[in-house]
Amino acid sequence: MRRCRIRVFRGTAMPVATASQKEDAKAQNLKRTALELYLKDIAYNTLLTPQQEFDLAVRIRSGDRKSLEKMVESNLRFVITISKEYQGRGLPLEDLIAEGNVGLVRAATRYDETVGVKFTTYAVWWIRQGILSALAEKARMVRLPVNKIKHLCRLERIASGLKQELGREPNTEEVAKIAEMQPKQVQDLLDASRWHVSLDSPLEEGPDTSLLEIIEDKEAESPERVVMRRAMIEEIRSALETLSPREAQILKMYFGINGDEPMTLEQIGNQFSLTKERVRQIRDKALLALKHPSRMRRIKVYLGES
DSSP: OOOOOEETTTEEEESSOOOOOOOOOOHHHHHHHHHHHHHHHHHOOOOOOHHHHHHHHHHTTTOOHHHHHHHTTTTTHHHHHHHTTTTTSOOOHHHHHHHHHHHHHHHHHHHOOGGGOHHHHHHHHHHHHHHHHHHHHHTTTGGSSSSHHHHHHHHHHHHHHHHHHHSSOOHHHHHHHTTOOOOOHHHHHHHHOOOOSSSTSSSSSSSSOOOOGGGGTSOOOOOHHHHHHHHHHHHHHHHHSOOOOHHHHHHHHHTTSSOOOOOOEEEEEEETOOOOHHHHHHHHHHHHHHHHHHHHHHHHHHHHHO
């Protein structure tokens, strides 16, 4: 066997590659080539108009396979955009895309066109769920008991707050003090997780969706309800810029838009020194000021009003 040449990498002598390494490199090159061909193949897929989405969804619910394929193919580039956000977390891009595509198909089969939410708004949750489920499986996170996952989530929040306050990474004792736990308990939880991605990391901008929300919880809302509720909140959030500061704040408090629990009219009135009826009037006036008919219809669906 010929001796392999030596190359210098930052002053360290390294063999070019063993036979096994060459086979691995060849496999990686094939994967890259396949991915490049796939990206090239879907580059010219045209986006759907809202009416096309609506029509396809109707046909999909009646069992039309070709309509399902059309809906999926038209949104494959969207999956790539989402998948790229999760590079470097343990799975290659082609695997992330594959898992995201599974989520896309699930979204297409469950999408309800009558609610008035764009398909991509609905599908993004399913795409991220597919990707994060695969990442969680790889890291064996799903083997941790749910109560431990919740404790880890809390520790992540505490550590993040301390990092901002101290300007450095907090140590175990500092986190344990705030968490009112023994340092050994904190360290044991961290050792058990073996997970280097924040459990609390939002899946979208804002504090709406976290990794915990893709782990099955029998008491949690259904995925469809979660998606629809968040879509309604996004509709309201995007409209707040047209309102006065007080009107906007009342709607934020009423809908729980800032990540807090939604407040009742009476609770809001107590904060503003207003009667419950006055808060209701301001809320209704603010909703009317939004004007846009389709937006008003979607907000009323969220309110549970006819």
